[in-house]
Amino acid sequence: xxxxxxxxxxxxxxxxxxxxxxxxxxIAVSYASLWLTAPALIFGKQAxxxxxxxxxxxxxxxxxxxxxxxxxxxHQPLRFWHFYAYANTHSWMSIGSVVLPLYLISILGLAWLAxxxxxxxxxxxxGIGGFIAKWLSMGxxxxxxxxxxxxxxxxxxxxxxxMFYTGAELxxxxxxxxxxxxxxxxxxxxxxxxxAAGLLLVLNRVSGLCSQTAxxxxxxxxxxxxxxxxxxxxxxxxxxxxxxxxxxAAALESVRYSPSxxxxxxxxxxxxxxxxxxxxxxxxxxxxxxxxxxxWAWLLGLVAIHMGWMFRWVVLxxxxxxxxxxxxxxxxxxxAGSSGILGIVGTFGLWxxxxxxxxxxxxxRQAQQGGVSTPTPLDANASSxxxxxxxxxxxxxxxxxxHG
Amino acid sequence: MDAIxxxxxxxxxxxxxxxxxxxFSSLANAGINQQPARREGDPTKRYGMLIDLRQCxxxxxxxxxxxxxxxxxxxxxxxxxxxxxxxxxxxGELATFMLPRLCNHCENPPCVPVCPVEATYxxxxxxxxxxxxxxxxxAYCVNACPYDARFINERTQTADKCTFCSHRLxxxxxxxCVESCVGGARIxxxxxxxxxxxxxxxxxxxxxxxxxxxxxxxxPQVFYLGMDERFTTRPMAEPVAxxxxxxxxxxxxxxxHH
Numbered sequence: 001x002x003x004x005x006x007x008x009x010x011x012x013x014x015x016x017x018x019x020x021x022x023x024x025x026x027i028a029v030s031y032a033s034l035w036l037t038a039p040a041l042i043f044g045k046q047a048x049x050x051x052x053x054x055x056x057x058x059x060x061x062x063x064x065x066x067x068x069x070x071x072x073x074x075h076q077p078l079r080f081w082h083f084y085a086y087a088n089t090h091s092w093m094s095i096g097s098v099v100l101p102l103y104l105i106s107i108l109g110l111a112w113l114a115x116x117x118x119x120x121x122x123x124x125x126x127g128i129g130g131f132i133a134k135w136l137s138m139g140x141x142x143x144x145x146x147x148x149x150x151x152x153x154x155x156x157x158x159x160x161x162x163m164f165y166t167g168a169e170l171x172x173x174x175x176x177x178x179x180x181x182x183x184x185x186x187x188x189x190x191x192x193x194x195x196a197a198g199l200l201l202v203l204n205r206v207s208g209l210c211s212q213t214a215x216x217x218x219x220x221x222x223x224x225x226x227x228x229x230x231x232x233x234x235x236x237x238x239x240x241x242x243x244x245x246x247x248x249a250a251a252l253e254s255v256r257y258s259p260s261x262x263x264x265x266x267x268x269x270x271x272x273x274x275x276x277x278x279x280x281x282x283x284x285x286x287x288x289x290x291x292x293x294x295x296w297a298w299l300l301g302l303v304a305i306h307m308g309w310m311f312r313w314v315v316l317x318x319x320x321x322x323x324x325x326x327x328x329x330x331x332x333x334x335x336a337g338s339s340g341i342l343g344i345v346g347t348f349g350l351w352x353x354x355x356x357x358x359x360x361x362x363x364x365r366q367a368q369q370g371g372v373s374t375p376t377p378l379d380a381n382a383s384s385x386x387x388x389x390x391x392x393x394x395x396x397x398x399x400x401x402x403h404g
Numbered sequence: 405m406d407a408i409x410x411x412x413x414x415x416x417x418x419x420x421x422x423x424x425x426x427x428f429s430s431l432a433n434a435g436i437n438q439q440p441a442r443r444e445g446d447p448t449k450r451y452g453m454l455i456d457l458r459q460c461x462x463x464x465x466x467x468x469x470x471x472x473x474x475x476x477x478x479x480x481x482x483x484x485x486x487x488x489x490x491x492x493x494x495x496g497e498l499a500t501f502m503l504p505r506l507c508n509h510c511e512n513p514p515c516v517p518v519c520p521v522e523a524t525y526x527x528x529x530x531x532x533x534x535x536x537x538x539x540x541x542x543a544y545c546v547n548a549c550p551y552d553a554r555f556i557n558e559r560t561q562t563a564d565k566c567t568f569c570s571h572r573l574x575x576x577x578x579x580x581c582v583e584s585c586v587g588g589a590r591i592x593x594x595x596x597x598x599x600x601x602x603x604x605x606x607x608x609x610x611x612x613x614x615x616x617x618x619x620x621x622x623x624p625q626v627f628y629l630g631m632d633e634r635f636t637t638r639p640m641a642e643p644v645a646x647x648x649x650x651x652x653x654x655x656x657x658x659x660x661h662h
Contacts, residue, residue: 004642006643074541075543088522173547325551
């Protein structure tokens with residue numbers, strides 16, 4: 001083998017900016033948290049009510065912000081209408097441009113239905129809160145629970161479309177061997193669930209809801225999602241270990257020749273295993289010690305969010321630095337402007353604004369996820385789960401600030 | 405790890421969960437990601453290019469003339485010539501290898517089906533072009549091209565690429581890179597015409613011709629004569645020093661951004 005030096009090659013810029021990471025992160029948190037509302041919204045499981053309340057605000061806030069990040073990643077954002085004027089059924093991105101607005105509408109509809117009874121209950125409070133509740137609740141008619149379940153089912157179906165198209169969009173790109181693997185789409189979903197469960201743990205803490213049931217449920221979701229992600233990563237590795245080309249070969253080559261890829265692989269592995277181990281430790285402590293330990297579960301939530309986001313950063317940004325036709329790796333420094341740090345901070349800022357507006361004007365803590373216009377009294381034969389859930393919600397009501 | 409155990413592990417993985425994902429994969433690749441119909445251009449022609457590497461001296465005249473003809477922004481190229489210094493491991497002898505690069509106007513271009521608005525399309529004469537009035541600048545095509553042949557033009561904020569200078573071909577002129585090549589290394593022509601120079605050269609050297617990254621199944625229509633097989637894929641080479649600083653700490657060369 002001769003030794004070769006590349007003397008002359010252009011510097012190739014990245015084509016997708018950090019906006020893409022923000023979109024993929026926001027939309028993954030959105031669809032994963034939607035699935036976490038399902039036990040309460042479709043099956044009416046009272047024990048999942050606190051989780052569903054948190055999941056719904058996480059879902060709608062990220063669903064509202066994600067398309068903004070997506071539009072911002074276009075170099076010609078004002079031409080977005082071309083997606084509909086010149087749709088190309090051969091392109092996964094074009095299919096996504098049809099699925100995404102439908103998904104957004106279904107989430108808006110679902111949130112409206114789920115919050116409506118609580119809004120109706122707040123109609124008569126004085127001030128702007130009451131005015132908005134009156135305006136948003138659109139009359140005093142009842143909200144059939146069946147309707148909530150049907151809209152939730154439709155949203156779940158559309159969310160599967162989002163999972164499928166976002167994954168396929170990357171996985172079909174043969175030019176980037178690291179993307180061109182069947183294991184990437186399921187990994188995006190698994191890390192999406194990790195990030196969503198993490199976000200719910202954090203929201204549970206900062207909103208003051210502090211539901212023990214929600215913490216336990218989210219730890220179980222984290223346990224399963226981490227396990228699935230580990231299995232996917234392991235299968236991907238086994239699937240490609242004997243191939244000379246393909247995503248595993250490309251990954252091994254990157255790890256072999258680039259110190260920064262080595263660090264990334266190490267960091268990802270340690271964080272994933274650490275998170276998985278910490279979740280197991282928390283779940284296996286004695287019931288006596290659990291409440292004290294669960295108070296710190298939000299820290300694990302932050303780690304989980306970090307994992308979900310970093311996975312997308314590595315997949316979307318770092319992979320673009322691997323040269324395709326020239327030697328080595330392209331250099332990339334995150335620019336300060338809107339195609340870099342400002343874009344990342346701006347998207348999170350917009351998300352924060354969305355969630356604060358919901359906190360200000362929507363009585364989401366009282367939401368019964370559909371049903372009659374006043375909160376239902378305790379069922380005579382309620383299970384212990386629903387007792388716990390209801391006491392959670394009662395505590396929450398006392399702790400909720402009065403915006404009226 | 406020995407080869408047998410590796411392959412066994414691989415088989416195990418494929419037999420297990422992977423089997424469930426296979427139908428999705430074929431749907432993603434075949435059903436949806438197919439080539440849309442070609443449009444415009446002369447259906448009686450199929451343009452292609454043959455580059456005789458034995459004639460290329462790496463003078464970059466093609467790079468410069470293309471830059472001027474097509475007014476690409478500084479630092480962004482529709483065509484360029486990669487240069488490598490190759491050292492023989494035993495004799496220590498040095499040689500320079502030149503590799504002109506441009507859009508391959510593939511028979512199965514991966515950049516075309518991904519475009520969400522069909523702004524990039526293949527003409528019936530095989531030339532892949534971009535309608536910059538329609539392009540939304542999503543850069544999906546830039547990521548989908550394995551040859552780094554596309555970029556987002558800083559000025560127009562739309563996808564940009566080599567068009568074989570189709571505006572010049574229509575006027576009966578040769579592309580700027582072909583016109584300016586001092587060694588006559590670049591030959592363009594209609595491959596459907598059996599008497600064209602390119603058809604005759606392809607017939608003559610059929611077995612010696614190579615294309616870039618043939619394993620990607622893009623069927624490139626830029627053929628290289630005198631090519632070293634090791635350069636058809638991403639070269640295993642020490643990369644160029646991208647950051648060369650002057651005494652004031654300013655980066656020299658390569659950095660064209662303002």
